[in-house]
Amino acid sequence: xxxxxxxxxxDFHVHLRQGSLCKLTTPHxxxxxxxxxxxxxxxxxxVTNVEQALAYKAELEAIDSSVEYLMTLYLSPELTPExxxxxxxxxxxxxxxxxxxxxxxxxxxxxxYEAYYPVFAAMEEEDMVLNLHGEVPSDADTDxxxxxxxxxxxPHLHKLHARFPALRIVLEHATTRAAIDAxxxxxxxxxxxxxAHHLALVVDDWAGxxxxxxxxxxxxxxxxxxxxxxxxxxxxxxFLGSDSAPHPPHSKxxxxxxxxxxxxxxxxxxxxxxxxxxxxxxxxxxxxxxxxSTFGRRFYKRELSADAAPPSVQLRKVPEGNTIEKEYxxxxxxxxxxxxxxxxxxxxxxx
Numbered sequence: 001x002x003x004x005x006x007x008x009x010x011d012f013h014v015h016l017r018q019g020s021l022c023k024l025t026t027p028h029x030x031x032x033x034x035x036x037x038x039x040x041x042x043x044x045x046x047v048t049n050v051e052q053a054l055a056y057k058a059e060l061e062a063i064d065s066s067v068e069y070l071m072t073l074y075l076s077p078e079l080t081p082e083x084x085x086x087x088x089x090x091x092x093x094x095x096x097x098x099x100x101x102x103x104x105x106x107x108x109x110x111x112x113y114e115a116y117y118p119v120f121a122a123m124e125e126e127d128m129v130l131n132l133h134g135e136v137p138s139d140a141d142t143d144x145x146x147x148x149x150x151x152x153x154x155p156h157l158h159k160l161h162a163r164f165p166a167l168r169i170v171l172e173h174a175t176t177r178a179a180i181d182a183x184x185x186x187x188x189x190x191x192x193x194x195x196a197h198h199l200a201l202v203v204d205d206w207a208g209x210x211x212x213x214x215x216x217x218x219x220x221x222x223x224x225x226x227x228x229x230x231x232x233x234x235x236x237x238x239f240l241g242s243d244s245a246p247h248p249p250h251s252k253x254x255x256x257x258x259x260x261x262x263x264x265x266x267x268x269x270x271x272x273x274x275x276x277x278x279x280x281x282x283x284x285x286x287x288x289x290x291x292x293s294t295f296g297r298r299f300y301k302r303e304l305s306a307d308a309a310p311p312s313v314q315l316r317k318v319p320e321g322n323t324i325e326k327e328y329x330x331x332x333x334x335x336x337x338x339x340x341x342x343x344x345x346x347x348x349x350x351x
Contacts, residue, residue: 001285001317002316002317003314003315003316003317003349004276004285004288004314004315004316004346005312005313005314005315006033006272006288006289006292006293006312006313006314006315007289007293007294007304007310007311007312008035008036008293008297008304008310008311008312008313009033009034009035009036009240009272009292009293009313010034010035010036010037010038010240010292010293010296010297010300010302011029011032011034011036011037011038011240011241011242011244011268011271011292012036012038012170012193012239012240012241012296012300013038013040013131013172013173013193013195013241013242013243014029014037014038014039014040014241014242014243014244014268015039015040015042015243015244015245015246015264016029016037016039016040016060017043017246018043018044018056018059020330020331020332020333021246021248021332021333022059022060022063023063023330024246024328024329024330024332024333024335025246025268025335026060026063026064026067027063027064028268028269028328029064029067029268030064030066030067031268031269032267032268032269032270032271032272032273033271033272033273033313033315033348034067034268034271034272035066035067035068035311035313036067036068036069036070036297036302037060037067037068037069037070038070038072038093038094038241038300039056039057039060039069039070039071039072040072040096041053041056041071041072041073041074041096042074042096042098043056046074046076047071047072047073047074048073048074048076048078048079049073049078049079049083050073050083050086050087050090050092053071053072053073053087053090053092054071054090054092056071057069057071068302070093070094070300070302071091071092071093072092072093072094072095072096072131073087073092073094073095073096074095074096074098075095075096075097075098075116075119077115079095079116079119080118080119081118081119081121081122084119084122084123084126084128085122085126087126087128088126088127088128092128093128093129093300094128094129094130094131094170095119095123095128095129095130095131096131096133097113097116097130097131097132097133098133099133099135099136099137099153113156113159113160117163120160120163120164120167121164123164123167124164124166124167127168127301128168129168129169129170129300130160130167130168130169130170131169131170131172132153132156132157132160132169132170132171132172133172133173134150134153134154134157134171134172134173134174134179134216135149135150135153135215135216136149136152136153136156137149146215146216146217147203147217147219149216150174150175150176150178150179150216150219151176151178151179154178154179154182157169157171157182157186157190158182158185158186161186161187161189161190165187165189166189167189168189168190168191168299169186169189169190169191170190170191170192170193170241170299171183171190171191171192171193172192172193172241172243173193173194173195173198173216173241173243174192174193174194174198174227174238175198175216175217175218175219175223175227176219176223176226177222177223177225177226179192180192180226180227180230180238181226183237183238184235188237190237191237191238191239191295191296191299192237192238193238193239193240193241193243193296194227194230194231194238194239194240194241195214195240195241195242195243195265195267196240196242196267196271196274196275196278196338197212197214197218197243197265197267197338198218198224198227199224199227199228199231199275199278199279199282200278200338200339201218201224202218202219202220202221202223202224203217203218203219203220205218206218210252210253210261211252211253211265211336211338211340212265212338213252213260213261213262213263213265214243214245214263214264214265215263215264228282228284231279231284231287231291232282232283232284232287234287234290234291235295236290236295236298236299237295237299238291238295239290239291239292239295239296239299240275240291240292240296241296242267242268242271243264243265244265244266244267244268244271245263245264245265245266246264246266246268246335247262247264247266247335248262248333248334248335249327249334249335249336252264252336265338266335266336266337266338267337267338268337269325269328269337270324270325270337270338270339270344272292272313272315272346272348273315273322273344273346273347273348274324274338274339274344275288275291275292276288276315276345276346277344277345277346279291280345280346313348314348314349315346315347315348315349316346316347316349317345317346318344318345318346318347319345321343321344321345322343322344322345322346322347323341323342323343324337324338324339324340324341324342324343324344325337325340326340326341327340
């Protein structure tokens with residue numbers, strides 16, 4: 001196969017940050033081949049109300065209006081059922097839950113899900129999406145750490161689904177076989193996203209290599225196999241959420257005594273060719289459109305209209321290899337992408 005045409009790819013988990021960095025990252029959504037971005041709310045301060053979300057959306061649209069931005073709110077004590085109903089009317093799509101302290105800008109994350117049951121009930125009534133960062137905080141007393149934090153979170157997923165069976169829930173950036181099995185076991189209102197980098201990495205790739213460090217961390221080869229298998233199967237409730245997370249190079253390459261290196265991998269500028277390259281490597285290239293467009297759009301009720309030809313992106317095979325840029329820069333910022341300088345086998349056809 002030398003070329004592919006993909007109908008309107010959608011990234012259902014992306015970090016675009018704020019300020020000058022936002023001006024660098026936002027155009028990369030389209031550059032990477034995507035027409036829709038599901039935008040995370042963990043800014044400083046986090047996006048906790050409708051006015052903030054709409055202001056953020058306007059900022060993104062002013063940078064690049066060719067992309068559809070779906071906005072989210074940060075689950076916090078300030079979020080009320082009344083704000084959820086207001087958000088629905090305003091066109092905000094979902095709410096993101098971060099357990100306290102597990103990842104970038106999650107210091108205001110939650111410690112108890114039960115306290116938010118009235119919010120979840122309102123979300124269920126309004127048909128909004130709950131996005132779960134599926135980890136629990138590390139705890140030496142219970143031997144909880146980055147390698148088992150996802151598995152120990154899964155009982156929370158099952159409990160939430162049982163309590164709110166009509167609430168659409170997405171287990172974000174699944175990394176383990178246990179997570180895939182948990183989503184399979186739930187009903188049609190529960191889905192999972194998988195990142196490009198978790199299809200490539202295992203624990204050996206980030207241990208001692210800060211550029212490959214993210215949260216949740218990549219796990220064991222058997223877990224990566226499970227992620228690849230569910231994509232090769234074409235499971236309709238598993239789709240792409242890149243978790244593309246930009247950090248300045250100094251915060252990735254240098255660890256501080258208090259915080260270590262920044263957790264996050266940046267894939268937006270090369271996302272669609274990268275995903276095509278990875279899926280081809282494990283025999284799932286024929287599942288590309290479902291994984292990057294159809295399945296996620298269906299779950300989020302953003303399906304393409306049957307009455308008009310949808311926008312599409314054309315990919316072509318590059319036998320000699322397409323080299324990923326080593327760095328993306330602006331006057332104020334620079335970012336190093338995943339697999340910088342490495343060759344992949346696909347590229348976007350530019351008009």
